[in-house]
Amino acid sequence: MWAYAYDHYIDEYDYFYICGDDMYVVVDNLRAYLDGPDVRSLLDGYLDPLTMAYDAAKARGWLTNATGRPRPLVLGLPLFLGNRPFPSRGSGYVLNRAALQLLGEVGLPSFRAHDVTSQEDVCIGDFFASQGIHCAMFLDKTGARKFGAWMERYWQRRFKIPIKYGLDAVAEQRISMHLKGSRGGKSALPYVIRHYDAVLWGLCNSTTL
Numbered sequence: 001m002w003a004y005a006y007d008h009y010i011d012e013y014d015y016f017y018i019c020g021d022d023m024y025v026v027v028d029n030l031r032a033y034l035d036g037p038d039v040r041s042l043l044d045g046y047l048d049p050l051t052m053a054y055d056a057a058k059a060r061g062w063l064t065n066a067t068g069r070p071r072p073l074v075l076g077l078p079l080f081l082g083n084r085p086f087p088s089r090g091s092g093y094v095l096n097r098a099a100l101q102l103l104g105e106v107g108l109p110s111f112r113a114h115d116v117t118s119q120e121d122v123c124i125g126d127f128f129a130s131q132g133i134h135c136a137m138f139l140d141k142t143g144a145r146k147f148g149a150w151m152e153r154y155w156q157r158r159f160k161i162p163i164k165y166g167l168d169a170v171a172e173q174r175i176s177m178h179l180k181g182s183r184g185g186k187s188a189l190p191y192v193i194r195h196y197d198a199v200l201w202g203l204c205n206s207t208t209l
Contacts, residue, residue: 020178022178024177029174029175078135090148093124093135
């Protein structure tokens with residue numbers, strides 16, 4: 001899929017978003033995020049906590065003022081396979097044009113080119129990590145998350161980031177929600193986005209709200 005996007009659309013869009021078919025995406029919030037201060041700060045050289053923890057020196061080599069070209073960005077919320085971070089396709093993730101170009105020119109032709117796996121997001125994360133690029137993580141001003149994901153305690157333990165839980169973890173400008181529950185089946189989060197959709201499109205009245 002990324003090869004197709006690179007071959008046919010690399011010059012037509014600034015950003016490329018991928019997710020599974022069990023996702024709800026608030027497109028207006030995604031557009032606002034990509035056009036907002038968080039992404040602009042990354043393009044201007046900000047290094048988020050995950051990048052600083054893993055490979056800040058290599059990441060600085062990708063900054064625009066060091067290379068003369070836009071900085072490759074992977075945007076979303078990271079998960080971890082062991083100690084390896086990767087952008088979760090469960091919540092969806094974004095590549096900017098510079099990242100897709102790097103993937104198309106370097107990653108797809110040569111990096112684990114003969115692997116057969118359903119873990120596309122892990123492979124993508126491994127490739128970009130080999131280049132000193134990691135999935136940038138942003139919380140909103142309240143500490144809530146714009147992309148849905150698991151492993152909150154890992155982030156808190158590893159990166160000393162205060163993490164919210166349950167409904168408090170859902171940002172007002174939530175971008176995506178993975179429509180499956182937790183492994184124990186007790187998570188309320190999959191239902192939040194359905195209510196969000198109903199409110200957004202005026203499907204609730206004073207009684208049902």
